[in-house]
Amino acid sequence: MNILRIQKEGATVNLFKRIINNIKDFVNEHILSRTLVLVITILAIFAIITSRLFVLQIVEGANYLENFTLTIKREITIAGTRGKIYDRNGELLAYNELSYDVTIEDNGTYSTRKEKNEAINKTISDLIDIVEKNGDKVVSDFxxxxxxxxxxxxxxxGTKLLRFLADIFGHxxxxxxxxxxxxGYDEAKASAKDVVKYLSSSAIYGISDKYDKVKTIKIITVRFALAQNAYQKYISTTVANQVSDATVAAVMEHIDELVGVNIEENTIRKxxxxxxxxSILGYxxxxxxxxxExxxxxxKKYDSTDIVGKAGIEQVMDSYLQGSKGSETLYVDNVGKVIKEADFVPSSSGNDVYLTIDKDLQAKVYxxxxxxxxxxxxxxxxNVKNYxxxxxxxxxxxxIPMDDVYFALINNNIIDINxxxxxxxxxxxxxxxxxxxVAKAAAVSNLTGIINDSSGSKPYNTYTKEIQAYCDYIQTSLNAAGVIVTSNFKDDETFDKWTKGNISLYEFLSYAISSGNLDSTQIETSVKYSDSAEVYQSLVEYITKHIFExxxxxxxxxxxxIKNDAISDSQLCLILFDQGIIQDTGSEAESLSNGSVSAYNFMYNKIKTLVITPAMLALDPCSASCVVTDVNSGEVLAMVSYPGYDNNRLANTVDANYYSALTKDKSLPLFNHATQEKTAPGSTYKMITATAGLTEGYVTTGTTFTCTGIFNAISPPAKCWKYPSAHGALNVSQAIQHSCNYYFNELGYMFGQSNGSYDSxxxxxxxxxxASMYGLNAKSGVEIPESDPEISDKDSVRSAIGQGSNNYTTVQLARYVTTVANSGTCYNLSLLDKVTDSEGNTIEDFTPAVYNTLDEVNASTWDAIHTGMHAVIGDLDAFKNTTTDAAGxxxxxEEVSTRGNHALFVSYAPYDSPQIALATRIPYGYSSxxxxxxGSEVIRYYFKEEGYENIIDGMANSSGQVVGD
Structure with missing residues (x-):
């Protein structure tokens, strides 16, 4: 029993031992392994993250969301205030004025492009309605x-259109x-309708056809401007500038429903x-x-929204006038709304520019x-027609026949036929x-018959003057469009017949096709050309569609x-009242209607009282220029180009309709007639020839030549302006006084003499x-754009009297006569006096540099030239009432025989001690x-002669004198 018990106990102990050993093995194998440690670590980290996310998103979510929106940071620049421009006397010419602008930003949130387009377009449309309802205008620079x-x-x-189209199509x-x-079309040939259709499409701005055409253009204008700043949504786009208090109040009243709209303070150039x-300041x-670029x-100093000088002094001195930019940090929410502003660095004002110009003199000369x-x-x-x-x-x-005057009202767009x-x-x-x-239908019918007259039975010279005018217009229009370029017909026999009027229009057009001189790519047609007949038919369709319309x-x-009396003269005059061009001061319109005042007398009176100005008519003469200088410094006191334009309407935001009208104005207001227009100097050049003759020793002050009225030493002979009469024997001073062509022709011929023969x-x-010594080989020095001078390179005999290929601007002639006045110091003329900072401290002083000195010209030569110029003044009616002694x-x-001659005059005063010099030119002005x-009025005004206040009276000048040369 004991043994059995002992055995059982031993078995139990062994069992426990095995269990313990198994546990030990499990722990060693699993519990203490690295895998388990890793799993536990991962579970712990996951638990921590889960807990943290719960705190961030649930417990503190709202607070952290608010903090997150504040972390969207934008750095912006703040433009400096542009410097002012003053005249020589400190009179303000250009300045900045505080204004209120209505602006919009693309800062809404949308699910789809369609939703965005509909919302933005509606906002812009509503905004336009508010602005215009309160009497202001939206930006119209499209x-x-x-x-x-x-x-x-x-x-x-032209090129401006191509640049515009490139911007539209993103090139x-x-x-x-x-x-x-x-x-489905060539972008360079897109029509205005094509462009609007493209931009209005759902792929671009999605503008609904519920808007009329005028409203559509206004919406596109804003959308296109917004698109330029698409990458900077917090940059605003101006919808209307310089708006009234009423508009400001109306916009602010609806500000909550106008997404992205705001009222901003701004400065505008005035x-x-x-x-x-x-013509001097620009815009x-x-x-x-x-x-x-x-x-x-x-x-990199400039951004896409910066304002810069576009022309004139504004452009030339832009780097001085531009203020220093400031900066600011903006914190915005996810729709671009500013939440917080920080790190503000203020901008600074630009420098002020002082000109040499005298503002009052400039205005009076104009x-x-x-x-x-x-x-x-x-x-x-x-009072005749068909002159x-x-x-x-x-x-x-x-x-000037009166039918030209009536037609000028239409031709120069004074009357708006549209x-x-x-x-x-x-x-x-x-x-x-x-x-x-009725008249157009008849004209088109006649021309259609001529264009399709394959028989060629009626050549151009059999057409009426009216039909010839239409045919000429067809040819020039085809040439301008590049369809049939006439310069390709060099030495062409058939084209020569056309220019002489010996073949029909049909023959000319057919020949252009058969000779390969028609560019079929310029003709809009779906016809696949297989023969010349189809090409010709496509050309006819082009003429019908593009030229006749x-x-x-x-x-x-x-x-x-007008010439054929299909329109009455009175009808045209009455339209001036109908379209608000002239205000009826009493019963003028009624008098015109009942015939008690003739159209001729009415128009004559309006021109005489400058209600209808020369610039408006654009008939010869409609332009002129005058430059006045200080002869002792080279500073320009006045540099007038007539006509001018209102640069207030081009500054800041261009008035596109006004600019378009300026570009089409036949009097060329955008063209600086003082610095860009060149003509032959005529007899004002003769002092150069005299200087050359006297200094080179060809003549002395006492040498005389006898004028016979015609100089026959060359062929064809050169005529004196007095021919068939003659001046007789003259010395150099007298030749200058009487402007004798013969005398200076003789000198020009002598200059070309070599070994007994003449070499031009x-x-x-x-x-x-x-001419180079007088500075006529280079620009005058004025700081704004100027055409290059042209010293004659042909015919020394005619070049000696200012003809040949001599071509100079008015300001170049002013430098030349300034050099004459001071007897030999040729300055680089200047418009700039100085630049100061906003505190009035001078930063840079501009003193005209000396270009050249005529040191080799002796005193007797100067005396002879001055004497001759002094005598010129004594012969001029214009100076009869001038008390200041002057020389000129x-x-x-002559440019063409069918137009008046160019009229020129150079002068300086006072004669004994010159202070100012001047040069004046009237293109097609008939007589010098x-x-x-x-010139005489400038001198009377400058020296404040008695009655100088009455020189300008708002009426046409009735004085004038026909001078030979």
């Missing part, structure tokens, strides 16, 4: 508008424009005496991609020019439109309606040497006496 007929139209053309360069397979100074605007070439031009026009007006200028023997005898189709067109407008439609064609129709090139080299020289230059009138 280059598409709507004409009175309800059609989309481009407001720019950096205009050369990237291509045929767009998706759109100009005093804007029109007369526009400002938003930087373009090309400008930004150029200005940031060396260092009016002097306008009154003189009006006086010339009034003196040339005749043939080709029958006039002398340019000075050319007249308004004739408007719903609110007047009865006069409707009547003229009805007559026009153009404004240019319509204007020819109106021109001949040799003579030209002498003239070039002295007249000049005329007309330019001298302006």
């Amino acid at each position: 280059n598409i508008g709507v004409d009175e007929g309800g059609n989309y139209k481009f407001l720019v053309d 950096k360069y205009t050369d990237d424009l291509k045929y767009n397979e998706d759109l 100009y005093n005496d804007s029109v007369c100074l526009s 400002t605007g938003v930087i373009s991609d090309e400008e930004m 150029k200005l940031n070439k060396d260092e 009016k002097m020019i306008e009154e003189q031009l009006a006086g010339i026009i009034c003196s040339k007006l005749i 043939n200028v080709e029958n006039v023997a002398k340019a000075s005898e050319i007249k 308004h004739f189709t408007a719903n609110d067109a007047s009865e006069n407008e409707k009547a003229i439109l009805s007559a026009y439609e 153009s404004d240019g064609f319509s204007k020819i129709v109106y021109d001949y309606m 090139d040799l003579g030209l080299s002498v003239l070039k040497k002295y 020289k007249t000049g005329t230059a 006496g007309n330019a001298a009138e302006i």
Whole structure:
């Protein structure tokens, strides 16, 4: 029993031992292994993360969400205030004015593009309604508008149009424009309608057709501007600037429902005496991609929203005028709303620029020019129609027929012919439109018959003047469009017959096709060309669609309606009242209607009183320029280009319609007539020839030549302006006084003498040497853009009297006469006086540099030249009432025989101790006496002669003198 018990106990012990050993093995194998430790660690970490997420998302979720939105940080720059521009006397010319702008940001949240487009378009539409309801205008700098007929139209053309199209289709360069397979047309040839359709599509702005065309353009304008800042949603886009308090209040009242809309303070650029100074000051605007690329070439200073100078001094001195930018850190929420502002660094004002210009003198000279031009026009007006200028023997005898004046109202877009189709067109407008439609239909019918006359039985020279005008327009339009480029017909016999009028229009067009000189890619057609007949038919369709429906064609129709009395003169005059161009001061309109006042007398009076200005008519003469300098420093006191433009309407945000009108204005207001227009100098050049002759020893001050009226040493002979009469024997001073061509022809011939024979090139080299000494081989030095001068390179005999190929700007002639006035110091002229900081401290002083000194010219030569110029003044009617003793020289230059000669005058005063010099030019101004009138008034005003206050009276100048040369 004991043994059995002992055995049982031993078995139990062994069992326990085995269990214990098994437990030990399990623990060693599993509990103490690295795998288990890793699992436990992972479980612990998971538990911690779960706990932390619970705290972050559930317990503190709202607080952390708020903190998160504050971490969206934006760094913005703050533009500096642009510096001011002053004249030489401290008179303010350009400054900044506080204004309120209505702006919008693309900061909404949307689920789909469609939802976004609908919401933004509605907001913009509502905003436009609010702005316009309160009498303000939305920004209109998009280059598409709507004409009175309800059609989309481009407001720019040429290279500006191509640049615009490149921007529309997302290209950096205009050369990237291509045929767009998706759109089905060449991007470079897209019509205004095509562009609007493209931008209005659901893929772009999704603009509903519920908006009319005018509203559609306004919405596109804002959307396009927003797109430029798509990568910076917190940058605002201006919808309307300079708005009234009423608009501000109305917008703020609806601000909660206008997502992204705000009222912002801004500064706008403003100009005093804007029109007369526009050619000098220029204007400002938003930087373009090309400008930004150029200005940031060396260092990135400009952003896409920066305002920079676009022309004139504003552009040239932009780096001085630009203020230093500030910066600020913005914290915004996820829709772009500003939550917090920090790290504000203020911007600083730009430097101020002082010009050498005298503002009052500039403004007065501008009016002097306008009154003189009006006086010339009034003196040339005749109450006839169908005037043939080709029958006039002398340019000075050319007249201005009244039908040209009436047509000018249409041709220069003073009368808006597109308004004739408007719903609110007047009865006069409707009547003229009805007559026009009849006249146009007849013209198109006649031309269609001519274009399709394959017999060629009626050549061009058998057509009426009216039909010839239409045919000429067809040819020039095809050439301008690149369809038939006439320059390709070099030495072509058939084209020569066409230019001489010996073949028909059909023959010319057919020949252009058969000779391979028609670019069929320019013709919009679906025809797959197989023969010339199909090509010709496509060309006819192009002419019908594009040329017959153009404004240019319509204007020819109106021109001949006026000539043929299909429109009454009184009707046209009455439309000036209907369209608000002229305000009826009493019963003028009634007097015109009942015939108690003739249309001729009405128009004559309006031109005389400058209600209708020379610039508006754009008839010869309609432009002029005058530059006045300080002869002892080279500073420019006045530099007037007439006509000017209102740069207030181009600064900041361009008024696209106004800019479009300026580009189409035939008086060229955007063209600086003082620095860019070149003509021959005429007899104003003769002091150069005199200097050369006296200094090189060809003549002395006592040498005389006997003028016979014609210089026969060359062929064809050169005639003196006095021919068939003659001046007789003259010395150099007398030759300058009487402007004897013969005397200076003789000198030009002598300059070319070599071994007993005449070499024109040799003579030209002498003239070039002295023209260069007077600075006529280079630009004048003024800081704004200027055309290059052209020293004559042909015919030294005629070049010696300012003809040949001599071509100079007015400012270049001003530098030349300044050098004459001070007897030999040729300055680089300057418009800039100094630059100061905002505290008035001078940063930079601009003193005109001396370009050249005529040291080899002796005193006797200067005396002879001054004596001759002094005597010129004594012979001029313009100076009969001028008490300041002066010297001067007249000049005329003929460009074409069917237009008046260019009138020029250079002068300086006082004669004994010169202070100022001036140069004046009136393109197609008939006689140099007309330019001298302006010169005498400038001198009378500058030296404050008795009665100088009455020089300008708002009336056409009735004075004038026909001067020989």
